[in-house]
Amino acid sequence: MNQAEEPKQSSQKDRLFVEAIGRAFRILETYSETAEPRSLAQLAAASGLDKSAAQRIAHTLRNLGYLEHKAGGYVPGSRVLDRTFDYLRANPLVGRAIPILTELRRNVMERVDMSLFEDLTLLYAVRLQSKRDSFYAHLIGRRIPTYCTAGGRAVMAFLSDEETRDILSRSDRKKLTPRTTTEIPKILDHVKRAREMGYATSLEQVYVGELAVAAALKDKDGRPFGAIHVAGSLGEWQLDDFERRVAPLVVAAATAISF
Template identity: 60%
Template sequence: MSPDGAASKPDRLFVEALARGFRVLEAFADRPAAMSLAEIAAASGLDKSAAQRLVHTLVSIGYLEKTAAGVAPSRRILDRSFDYLRSNPLINRAIPILADLRRTIKERVDLSLFDDLTMLYVVRMQSKRDTFYAHLIGRRVPTYCTSGGRAVLSHLPEEDVLDILQRSQRRKLTPRTTVEIDQIMERIVQVRETGYSLAIEEVLVGEIAVAAAVLDEAGHPVGAIHVAASLAEWQPDEFVARAGPLVTAAAAGLRPS
């Protein structure tokens, strides 16, 4: 129904079968392992018959594969990720800047893109101590509690910031995750003053991260550059003094002239 109560018109260009196919692929987002047909049907919200036809089609064209443990995403999906990464001009410009920052700071350097309630990692230059998931591209982290997310929020109007925070499922990822809106707003004010954002053990225990927002030609935030390190090797004040100016300069270097 439309807001005025009238029946909404069907979208004649929308291909429902294609959408259901993507629901099958997205079923693996919360379970990174092979699944049975029944498990795929349940995770995608489809009946078993529809799931069977879609799985068969996706296996036939190479986006799913059958294994001894069930059905799993195939390597062909990576081809589409490659297409996106090489076609994105921001990522293309960022690589040499991130590589130079990584050589200078000798800690993990990331580029994430702003996607409403989450930040999506698209470049990750790992350090010597990263865990498996920590350096995978495609990982999403909450905007509200991450260094990059708060750096982005600092460049948005307050009403937009509040909208994002109110729609976020603000939960503690660690004992030190900031989840109260007023406290998050205080952090954002600090970012506006310093130009960079600091997060200490808010996503991973033992990790400190500093980030600065990447802006487009109109001054709108489109992503962030992060530098992350271990609290076992850095004192917070020392890391901020070292990484803050570097990450700010790197982010400024990515803004189109």
């Protein structure tokens, strides 16, 4: 489990917390670290449970459809997708955003994403693909770091300096590509520019060959809760040209979706 996904409650702090349910979700959350099947021993080690507890929980989750057993071990089951559907259907933001994002995708002819801000990470809730995307670029539910992404910079531009520094100090600021910015002063320079421009840019921060423009989604009090991203390829764009073409459209879409 990574630092952005630690439980918000524990039995030591909350007498209503059900440890058995918490342990079950710890099993499911181990798959955030790998796409490979996991044996019972691997599930136990990754979740911090003993093998007997992992076996009972895995058996229960398999019977309920939240785990499946394949060659090599257990993998997430299809029932997990049902809960994703429930979340997206119940979230009014998604319903309001889809027509606006679809129009943005039609205008820019590049990948369009909407992410939700969750402290150290942004979580993709909507992804409209482009003509050249990789498999992972299509998947909702993927998390990306706040510290080095265009969406993260756009969000931090509407936080206080103290909040931004807190996020950066707690982030695992590692290089995802040779060009990923990890130094706090340099990241703050990008955030400052985003404040001035009303949008943020990034260049090969998460993927080699990718550039992006993003604008923050804000609530009625001006607090950021997510971002709209448009991503393009260095094989087709220079960052300055991409920014001039895309930024006004991204800002307009974010303004239309914001509360």
